[in-house]
Amino acid sequence: MIEIANVTKTFTGRGAPFTALDDVSVTIRENEFFTLLGPSGCGKTTLLRVIAGFIDPTRGTVKLDGQDLVSLPPYKRPVNTVFQSYALFPHMTVAQNIGFGLEMQDKPSDEVKHTVDEMLALVRMTEMADRKTSEISGGQQQRVALARALAPRPKVLLLDEPLSALDFKLRKDMQLELKRLQSETGITFVFVTHDQEEALTMSDRIAVMNAGMIRQIGGPRDIYDHPAERFVADFIGDTNFLQVELLQTEGDSAHIRLPSGAEAQVRAPHDGMAPGPVTLAIRPEHASLAGGDGAALPGTLANIVYFGTDTHFHVDLDGGARFVLRQQNQPGQRQGWSVGDAVTVTLAPGVGQVLRD
Amino acid sequence: MAKQGFDIRRQPGFATIAMACFVVLYLPIILLVVYSFNAGTSIAIWEGFSWRWYVSAWQNEQVQAATIRSLVIAFWATLIATSCAVLAALATTRQGRFRGYTLVFAMINQPLMVPEIVTAVALLIFFAMIKVATGYTGLFYLIIAHAAFCIPFAYMPIRARLQGMDLSLEQAAMDLYGTPWRVFRRITLPQLWPGILAGAMLAFVISLDDVVITEFVKSAGQDTLPTYMLGQLRRVVTPEVNAISTALLAISVVMVMGFFFLSRNKK
Amino acid sequence: MSDAATQRATRSRWLLLAPALAVLIFAASGPLLIVLFYSFLTPGDYGGVVWEFSTDAWFNVVLEEDFFTEEVGFADAHLSIFWRSIKLSLMTALLTFIFGFPTAYFIATRPKEKRDIWMLLIIIPFWTNLLIRTFAIMELIRAEGTVNTLLLWTGIIDEPIQMLFTEFAILLGMAYVYLPLMVLPIYASLERFDFTLVEAGYDLYASRWRVLKRVIFPLAKPGVIAGSILVFVPSLGAYVTPRVLGGGKQLMLGNLIELQFGAGRNWPLGAALSLTLLAIVMVALILYVRAAGNEEVRHG
Numbered sequence: 055m056i057e058i059a060n061v062t063k064t065f066t067g068r069g070a071p072f073t074a075l076d077d078v079s080v081t082i083r084e085n086e087f088f089t090l091l092g093p094s095g096c097g098k099t100t101l102l103r104v105i106a107g108f109i110d111p112t113r114g115t116v117k118l119d120g121q122d123l124v125s126l127p128p129y130k131r132p133v134n135t136v137f138q139s140y141a142l143f144p145h146m147t148v149a150q151n152i153g154f155g156l157e158m159q160d161k162p163s164d165e166v167k168h169t170v171d172e173m174l175a176l177v178r179m180t181e182m183a184d185r186k187t188s189e190i191s192g193g194q195q196q197r198v199a200l201a202r203a204l205a206p207r208p209k210v211l212l213l214d215e216p217l218s219a220l221d222f223k224l225r226k227d228m229q230l231e232l233k234r235l236q237s238e239t240g241i242t243f244v245f246v247t248h249d250q251e252e253a254l255t256m257s258d259r260i261a262v263m264n265a266g267m268i269r270q271i272g273g274p275r276d277i278y279d280h281p282a283e284r285f286v287a288d289f290i291g292d293t294n295f296l297q298v299e300l301l302q303t304e305g306d307s308a309h310i311r312l313p314s315g316a317e318a319q320v321r322a323p324h325d326g327m328a329p330g331p332v333t334l335a336i337r338p339e340h341a342s343l344a345g346g347d348g349a350a351l352p353g354t355l356a357n358i359v360y361f362g363t364d365t366h367f368h369v370d371l372d373g374g375a376r377f378v379l380r381q382q383n384q385p386g387q388r389q390g391w392s393v394g395d396a397v398t399v400t401l402a403p404g405v406g407q408v409l410r411d
Numbered sequence: 412m413a414k415q416g417f418d419i420r421r422q423p424g425f426a427t428i429a430m431a432c433f434v435v436l437y438l439p440i441i442l443l444v445v446y447s448f449n450a451g452t453s454i455a456i457w458e459g460f461s462w463r464w465y466v467s468a469w470q471n472e473q474v475q476a477a478t479i480r481s482l483v484i485a486f487w488a489t490l491i492a493t494s495c496a497v498l499a500a501l502a503t504t505r506q507g508r509f510r511g512y513t514l515v516f517a518m519i520n521q522p523l524m525v526p527e528i529v530t531a532v533a534l535l536i537f538f539a540m541i542k543v544a545t546g547y548t549g550l551f552y553l554i555i556a557h558a559a560f561c562i563p564f565a566y567m568p569i570r571a572r573l574q575g576m577d578l579s580l581e582q583a584a585m586d587l588y589g590t591p592w593r594v595f596r597r598i599t600l601p602q603l604w605p606g607i608l609a610g611a612m613l614a615f616v617i618s619l620d621d622v623v624i625t626e627f628v629k630s631a632g633q634d635t636l637p638t639y640m641l642g643q644l645r646r647v648v649t650p651e652v653n654a655i656s657t658a659l660l661a662i663s664v665v666m667v668m669g670f671f672f673l674s675r676n677k678k
Numbered sequence: 679m680s681d682a683a684t685q686r687a688t689r690s691r692w693l694l695l696a697p698a699l700a701v702l703i704f705a706a707s708g709p710l711l712i713v714l715f716y717s718f719l720t721p722g723d724y725g726g727v728v729w730e731f732s733t734d735a736w737f738n739v740v741l742e743e744d745f746f747t748e749e750v751g752f753a754d755a756h757l758s759i760f761w762r763s764i765k766l767s768l769m770t771a772l773l774t775f776i777f778g779f780p781t782a783y784f785i786a787t788r789p790k791e792k793r794d795i796w797m798l799l800i801i802i803p804f805w806t807n808l809l810i811r812t813f814a815i816m817e818l819i820r821a822e823g824t825v826n827t828l829l830l831w832t833g834i835i836d837e838p839i840q841m842l843f844t845e846f847a848i849l850l851g852m853a854y855v856y857l858p859l860m861v862l863p864i865y866a867s868l869e870r871f872d873f874t875l876v877e878a879g880y881d882l883y884a885s886r887w888r889v890l891k892r893v894i895f896p897l898a899k900p901g902v903i904a905g906s907i908l909v910f911v912p913s914l915g916a917y918v919t920p921r922v923l924g925g926g927k928q929l930m931l932g933n934l935i936e937l938q939f940g941a942g943r944n945w946p947l948g949a950a951l952s953l954t955l956l957a958i959v960m961v962a963l964i965l966y967v968r969a970a971g972n973e974e975v976r977h978g
Contacts, residue, residue: 107417107880108880109416110417128881129879129880129885130883133881134882135881137878139874141877143875145897154884155882158882159883206882422780424780428784429781429785433781436799436803438818439814439818439854440806440810440814442814442824443810454823454824456827498694498695498697499697501694502690502692503695515699518706522706524911524959524963525706525956526912526914526915528952529710529713529915529952529953529955530706530710532935532939532948532949533713534705534709535939536949537708540712559705562701562702566698616805620807620808620809623918637807640810644813644922653817656810656814659810663805663807664802666805667801667802670805675794
């Protein structure tokens with residue numbers, strides 16, 4: 055279990071000091087696939103490097119199973135990293151790369167060999183054991199990097215955007231592969247990415263970061279369905295933002311009035327908010343043009359964009375806002391709308407989240 | 412940037428050794444320069460500041476003659492070597508590899524690979540034959556010998572410059588009805604100029620500093636400044652040699668700095 | 679390109695090369711062939727040669743005939759000079775490596791914009807007169823030089839230490855003058871070094887020393903090999919440094935060769951010795967090209 059408490063990192067170069075991490079506290083659980091998600095420059099990689107030991111925090115503590123990590127140099131931390139560029143040693147073979155960590159821990163050579171064989175099998179690279187790392191493909195290099203970091207059986211595996219160099223299809227395969235490895239080895243994974251889809255599909259829990267701070271921590275569903283603030287809602291998935299009026303809150307439920315005058319029941323942050331004008335976030339797939347129960351927003355259909363699996367409808371609401379909604383395409387069925395039609399956007403009951411800005 | 416934690420680049424003791432290296436590299440030279448201003452005759456005991464050794468070197472007729480000879484040789488050798496190098500660089504960079512490329516490249520770089528003493532011996536033998544046959548014993552031998560070993564030094568920066576040049580400029584000039592000679596003069600040469608200057612500076616320094624080949628090739632009474640100094644080292648050394656050295660050093664340092672900044676500008 | 683155009687291009691290329699090749703053939707490559715020719719002639723009484731075929735010169739490179747008994751044995755004087763040359767050159771390469779590697783590493787790990795200035799500090803001594811730098815070392819270590827004066831003055835020693843005209847002096851001088859030749863290629867290989875590999879090493883439990891030994895050093899090896907060759911080759915053929923610092927007492931190959939054209943008056947032997955030196959240098963260069971080639975193949 056990793057406990058990160060009040061970690062601040064300020065870089066003082068020649069220019070103005072830059073705060074990469076601003077009072078970050080987070081606890082990563084045993085045997086968890088934990089993802090640090092955020093745009094570039096949000097501090098996620100800095101946090102990873104603080105755990106790995108390549109950056110000392112300006113303030114704060116990092117503990118692993120109760121043991122202080124900050125005072126340990128990187129080579130004494132039971133933590134291994136899969137580097138973004140893989141950082142495979144070009145002068146060693148695949149097997150030598152995988153065995154390097156064990157060798158540095160002065161493990162007996164038969165144990166090294168045994169573990170290397172095991173790791174090669176785990177990442178399905180047994181045939182490639184004696185190849186040079188320059189002689190294997192990008193996907194294979196990725197697997198060797200994984201095996202090399204897993205071989206010493208670290209308590210925590212740190213992954214720094216390890217899939218970013220792979221093409222789309224390979225990346226999909228590796229996502230599943232990573233998930234498999236995590237459950238087979240039972241090692242805690244801390245995964246850094248800027249790709250929200252990757253984060254949603256693989257993680258047990260996600261910490262969304264921005265400007266050196268953690269904005270929200272939660273399971274993928276939680277984060278997607280109930281973003282705590284505008285940044286999170288905007289960064290993860292597509293979202294419509296509507297200016298609405300908050301009438302009253304009760305627990306995490308809120309009663310609001312839409313610009314059209316209709317009233318609706320939506321979700322609100324647990325700690326309550328004062329009534330008044332607020333922002334409402336609604337996912338494009340949580341509304342429809344087909345009518346039915348729920349609050350209605352009249353408007354004009356401005357654009358229809360076909361995406362294969364689904365179709366996006368751009369609606370100019372009466373009052374000026376633009377609303378995008380998404381409908382799945384059914385085989386054989388043609389949607390009957392055309393641009394310029396007067397339409398009504400109907401929100402599914404209970405969806406939508408009131409946000410703090 | 413200030414230290415941000417565990418510094419992965421640091422290796423204990425390396426900075427200390429590096430600093431020691433810089434001190435060791437410069438200390439002897441600095442001492443040599445300092446004692447060229449010594450008022451006394453010693454090269455180790457400081458007796459006050461004086462220009463006397465510069466004055467005495469300046470008034471020494473042998474030094475005067477050797478200085479002029481050094482400069483004359485360096486001038487002609489640089490001129491010949493740089494001209495040859497420009498043409499050779501044009502021939503070897505433009506159309507990729509060709510038949511005989513390796514041989515040409517090996518020949519140009521031969522002075523860098525063959526030990527100087529071997530070339531010196533070879534020239535001694537060869538020129539002795541010519542001297543006997545023709546009776547001519549002038550400076551030409553030294554000039555042509557210097558030109559030969561200066562060619563690779565002049566060639567390198569010129570070739571580097573040519574390789575970094577944008578071919579499409581010349582193609583554009585040709586497209587605009589430039590004849591090959593005019594394209595060279597109006598487009599290629601102006602861009603090549605820093606490389607040529609850098610090459611010439613290196614060649615000049617190399618010629619001015621040469622000892623071994625000059626020592627073997629020179630006829631009687633053809634001492635250059637370095638061979639004159641080599642001769643002087645056999646006797647009791649006075650700071651006069653330091654003064655001459657300092658003057659030579661100053662020329663070299665100016666030239667090398669010039670070369671450094673000329674070849675850096677292209678980036 | 680049409681045949682005619684190709685032919686024209688070829689002709690203009692060789693025309694452009696002609697002046698350089700002419701100078702080089704006249705004053706560099708050509709004379710080497712004459713040296714080969716001379717090594718098979720008979721020495722003249724007052725220098726020069728007699729036009730008479732003889733293999734004595736090559737015979738005398740390493741062998742000698744006893745004047746009285748006519749027994750053939752190894753020429754101990756020559757062999758000891760060969761041995762000293764090779765020994766001192768290897769030691770020079772080692773010494774420059776010990777000091778040059780950390781220096782090159784230090785420069786390569788400076789901020790990018792400052793590296794050029796550090797390198798300039800290495801390059802300046804390299805391009806300054808070798809004789810003057812040797813002379814500077816001589817002033818430092820001679821009996822009445824700076825080091826001895828300082829030691830006498832502090833009372834550490836009672837009389838000057840004889841450093842000049844020893845093998846130590848030659849080694850010191852050669853290491854001093856050729857150090858930049860070691861730093862330059864090592865720096866070149868470290869400058870482009872990917873330091874995430876070092877990070878990976880630390881991440882995988884390697885200590886600083888082990889990262890140096892197992893990650894940094896193997897990857898800088900091409901530069902180290904190049905530097906060693908660059909130092910070894912001119913050391914082996916050194917003439918000025920052993921002459922000034924060895925003072926005619928500690929001869930190296932270069933001085934032995936010169937001797938044959940001066941007091942020795944044996945030009946063919948001098949020619950044969952020169953070619954022997956050239957052969958050793960060529961072997962070293964070929965070994966280097968092989969090693970460098972292998973490295974390239976291995977690292978793709």
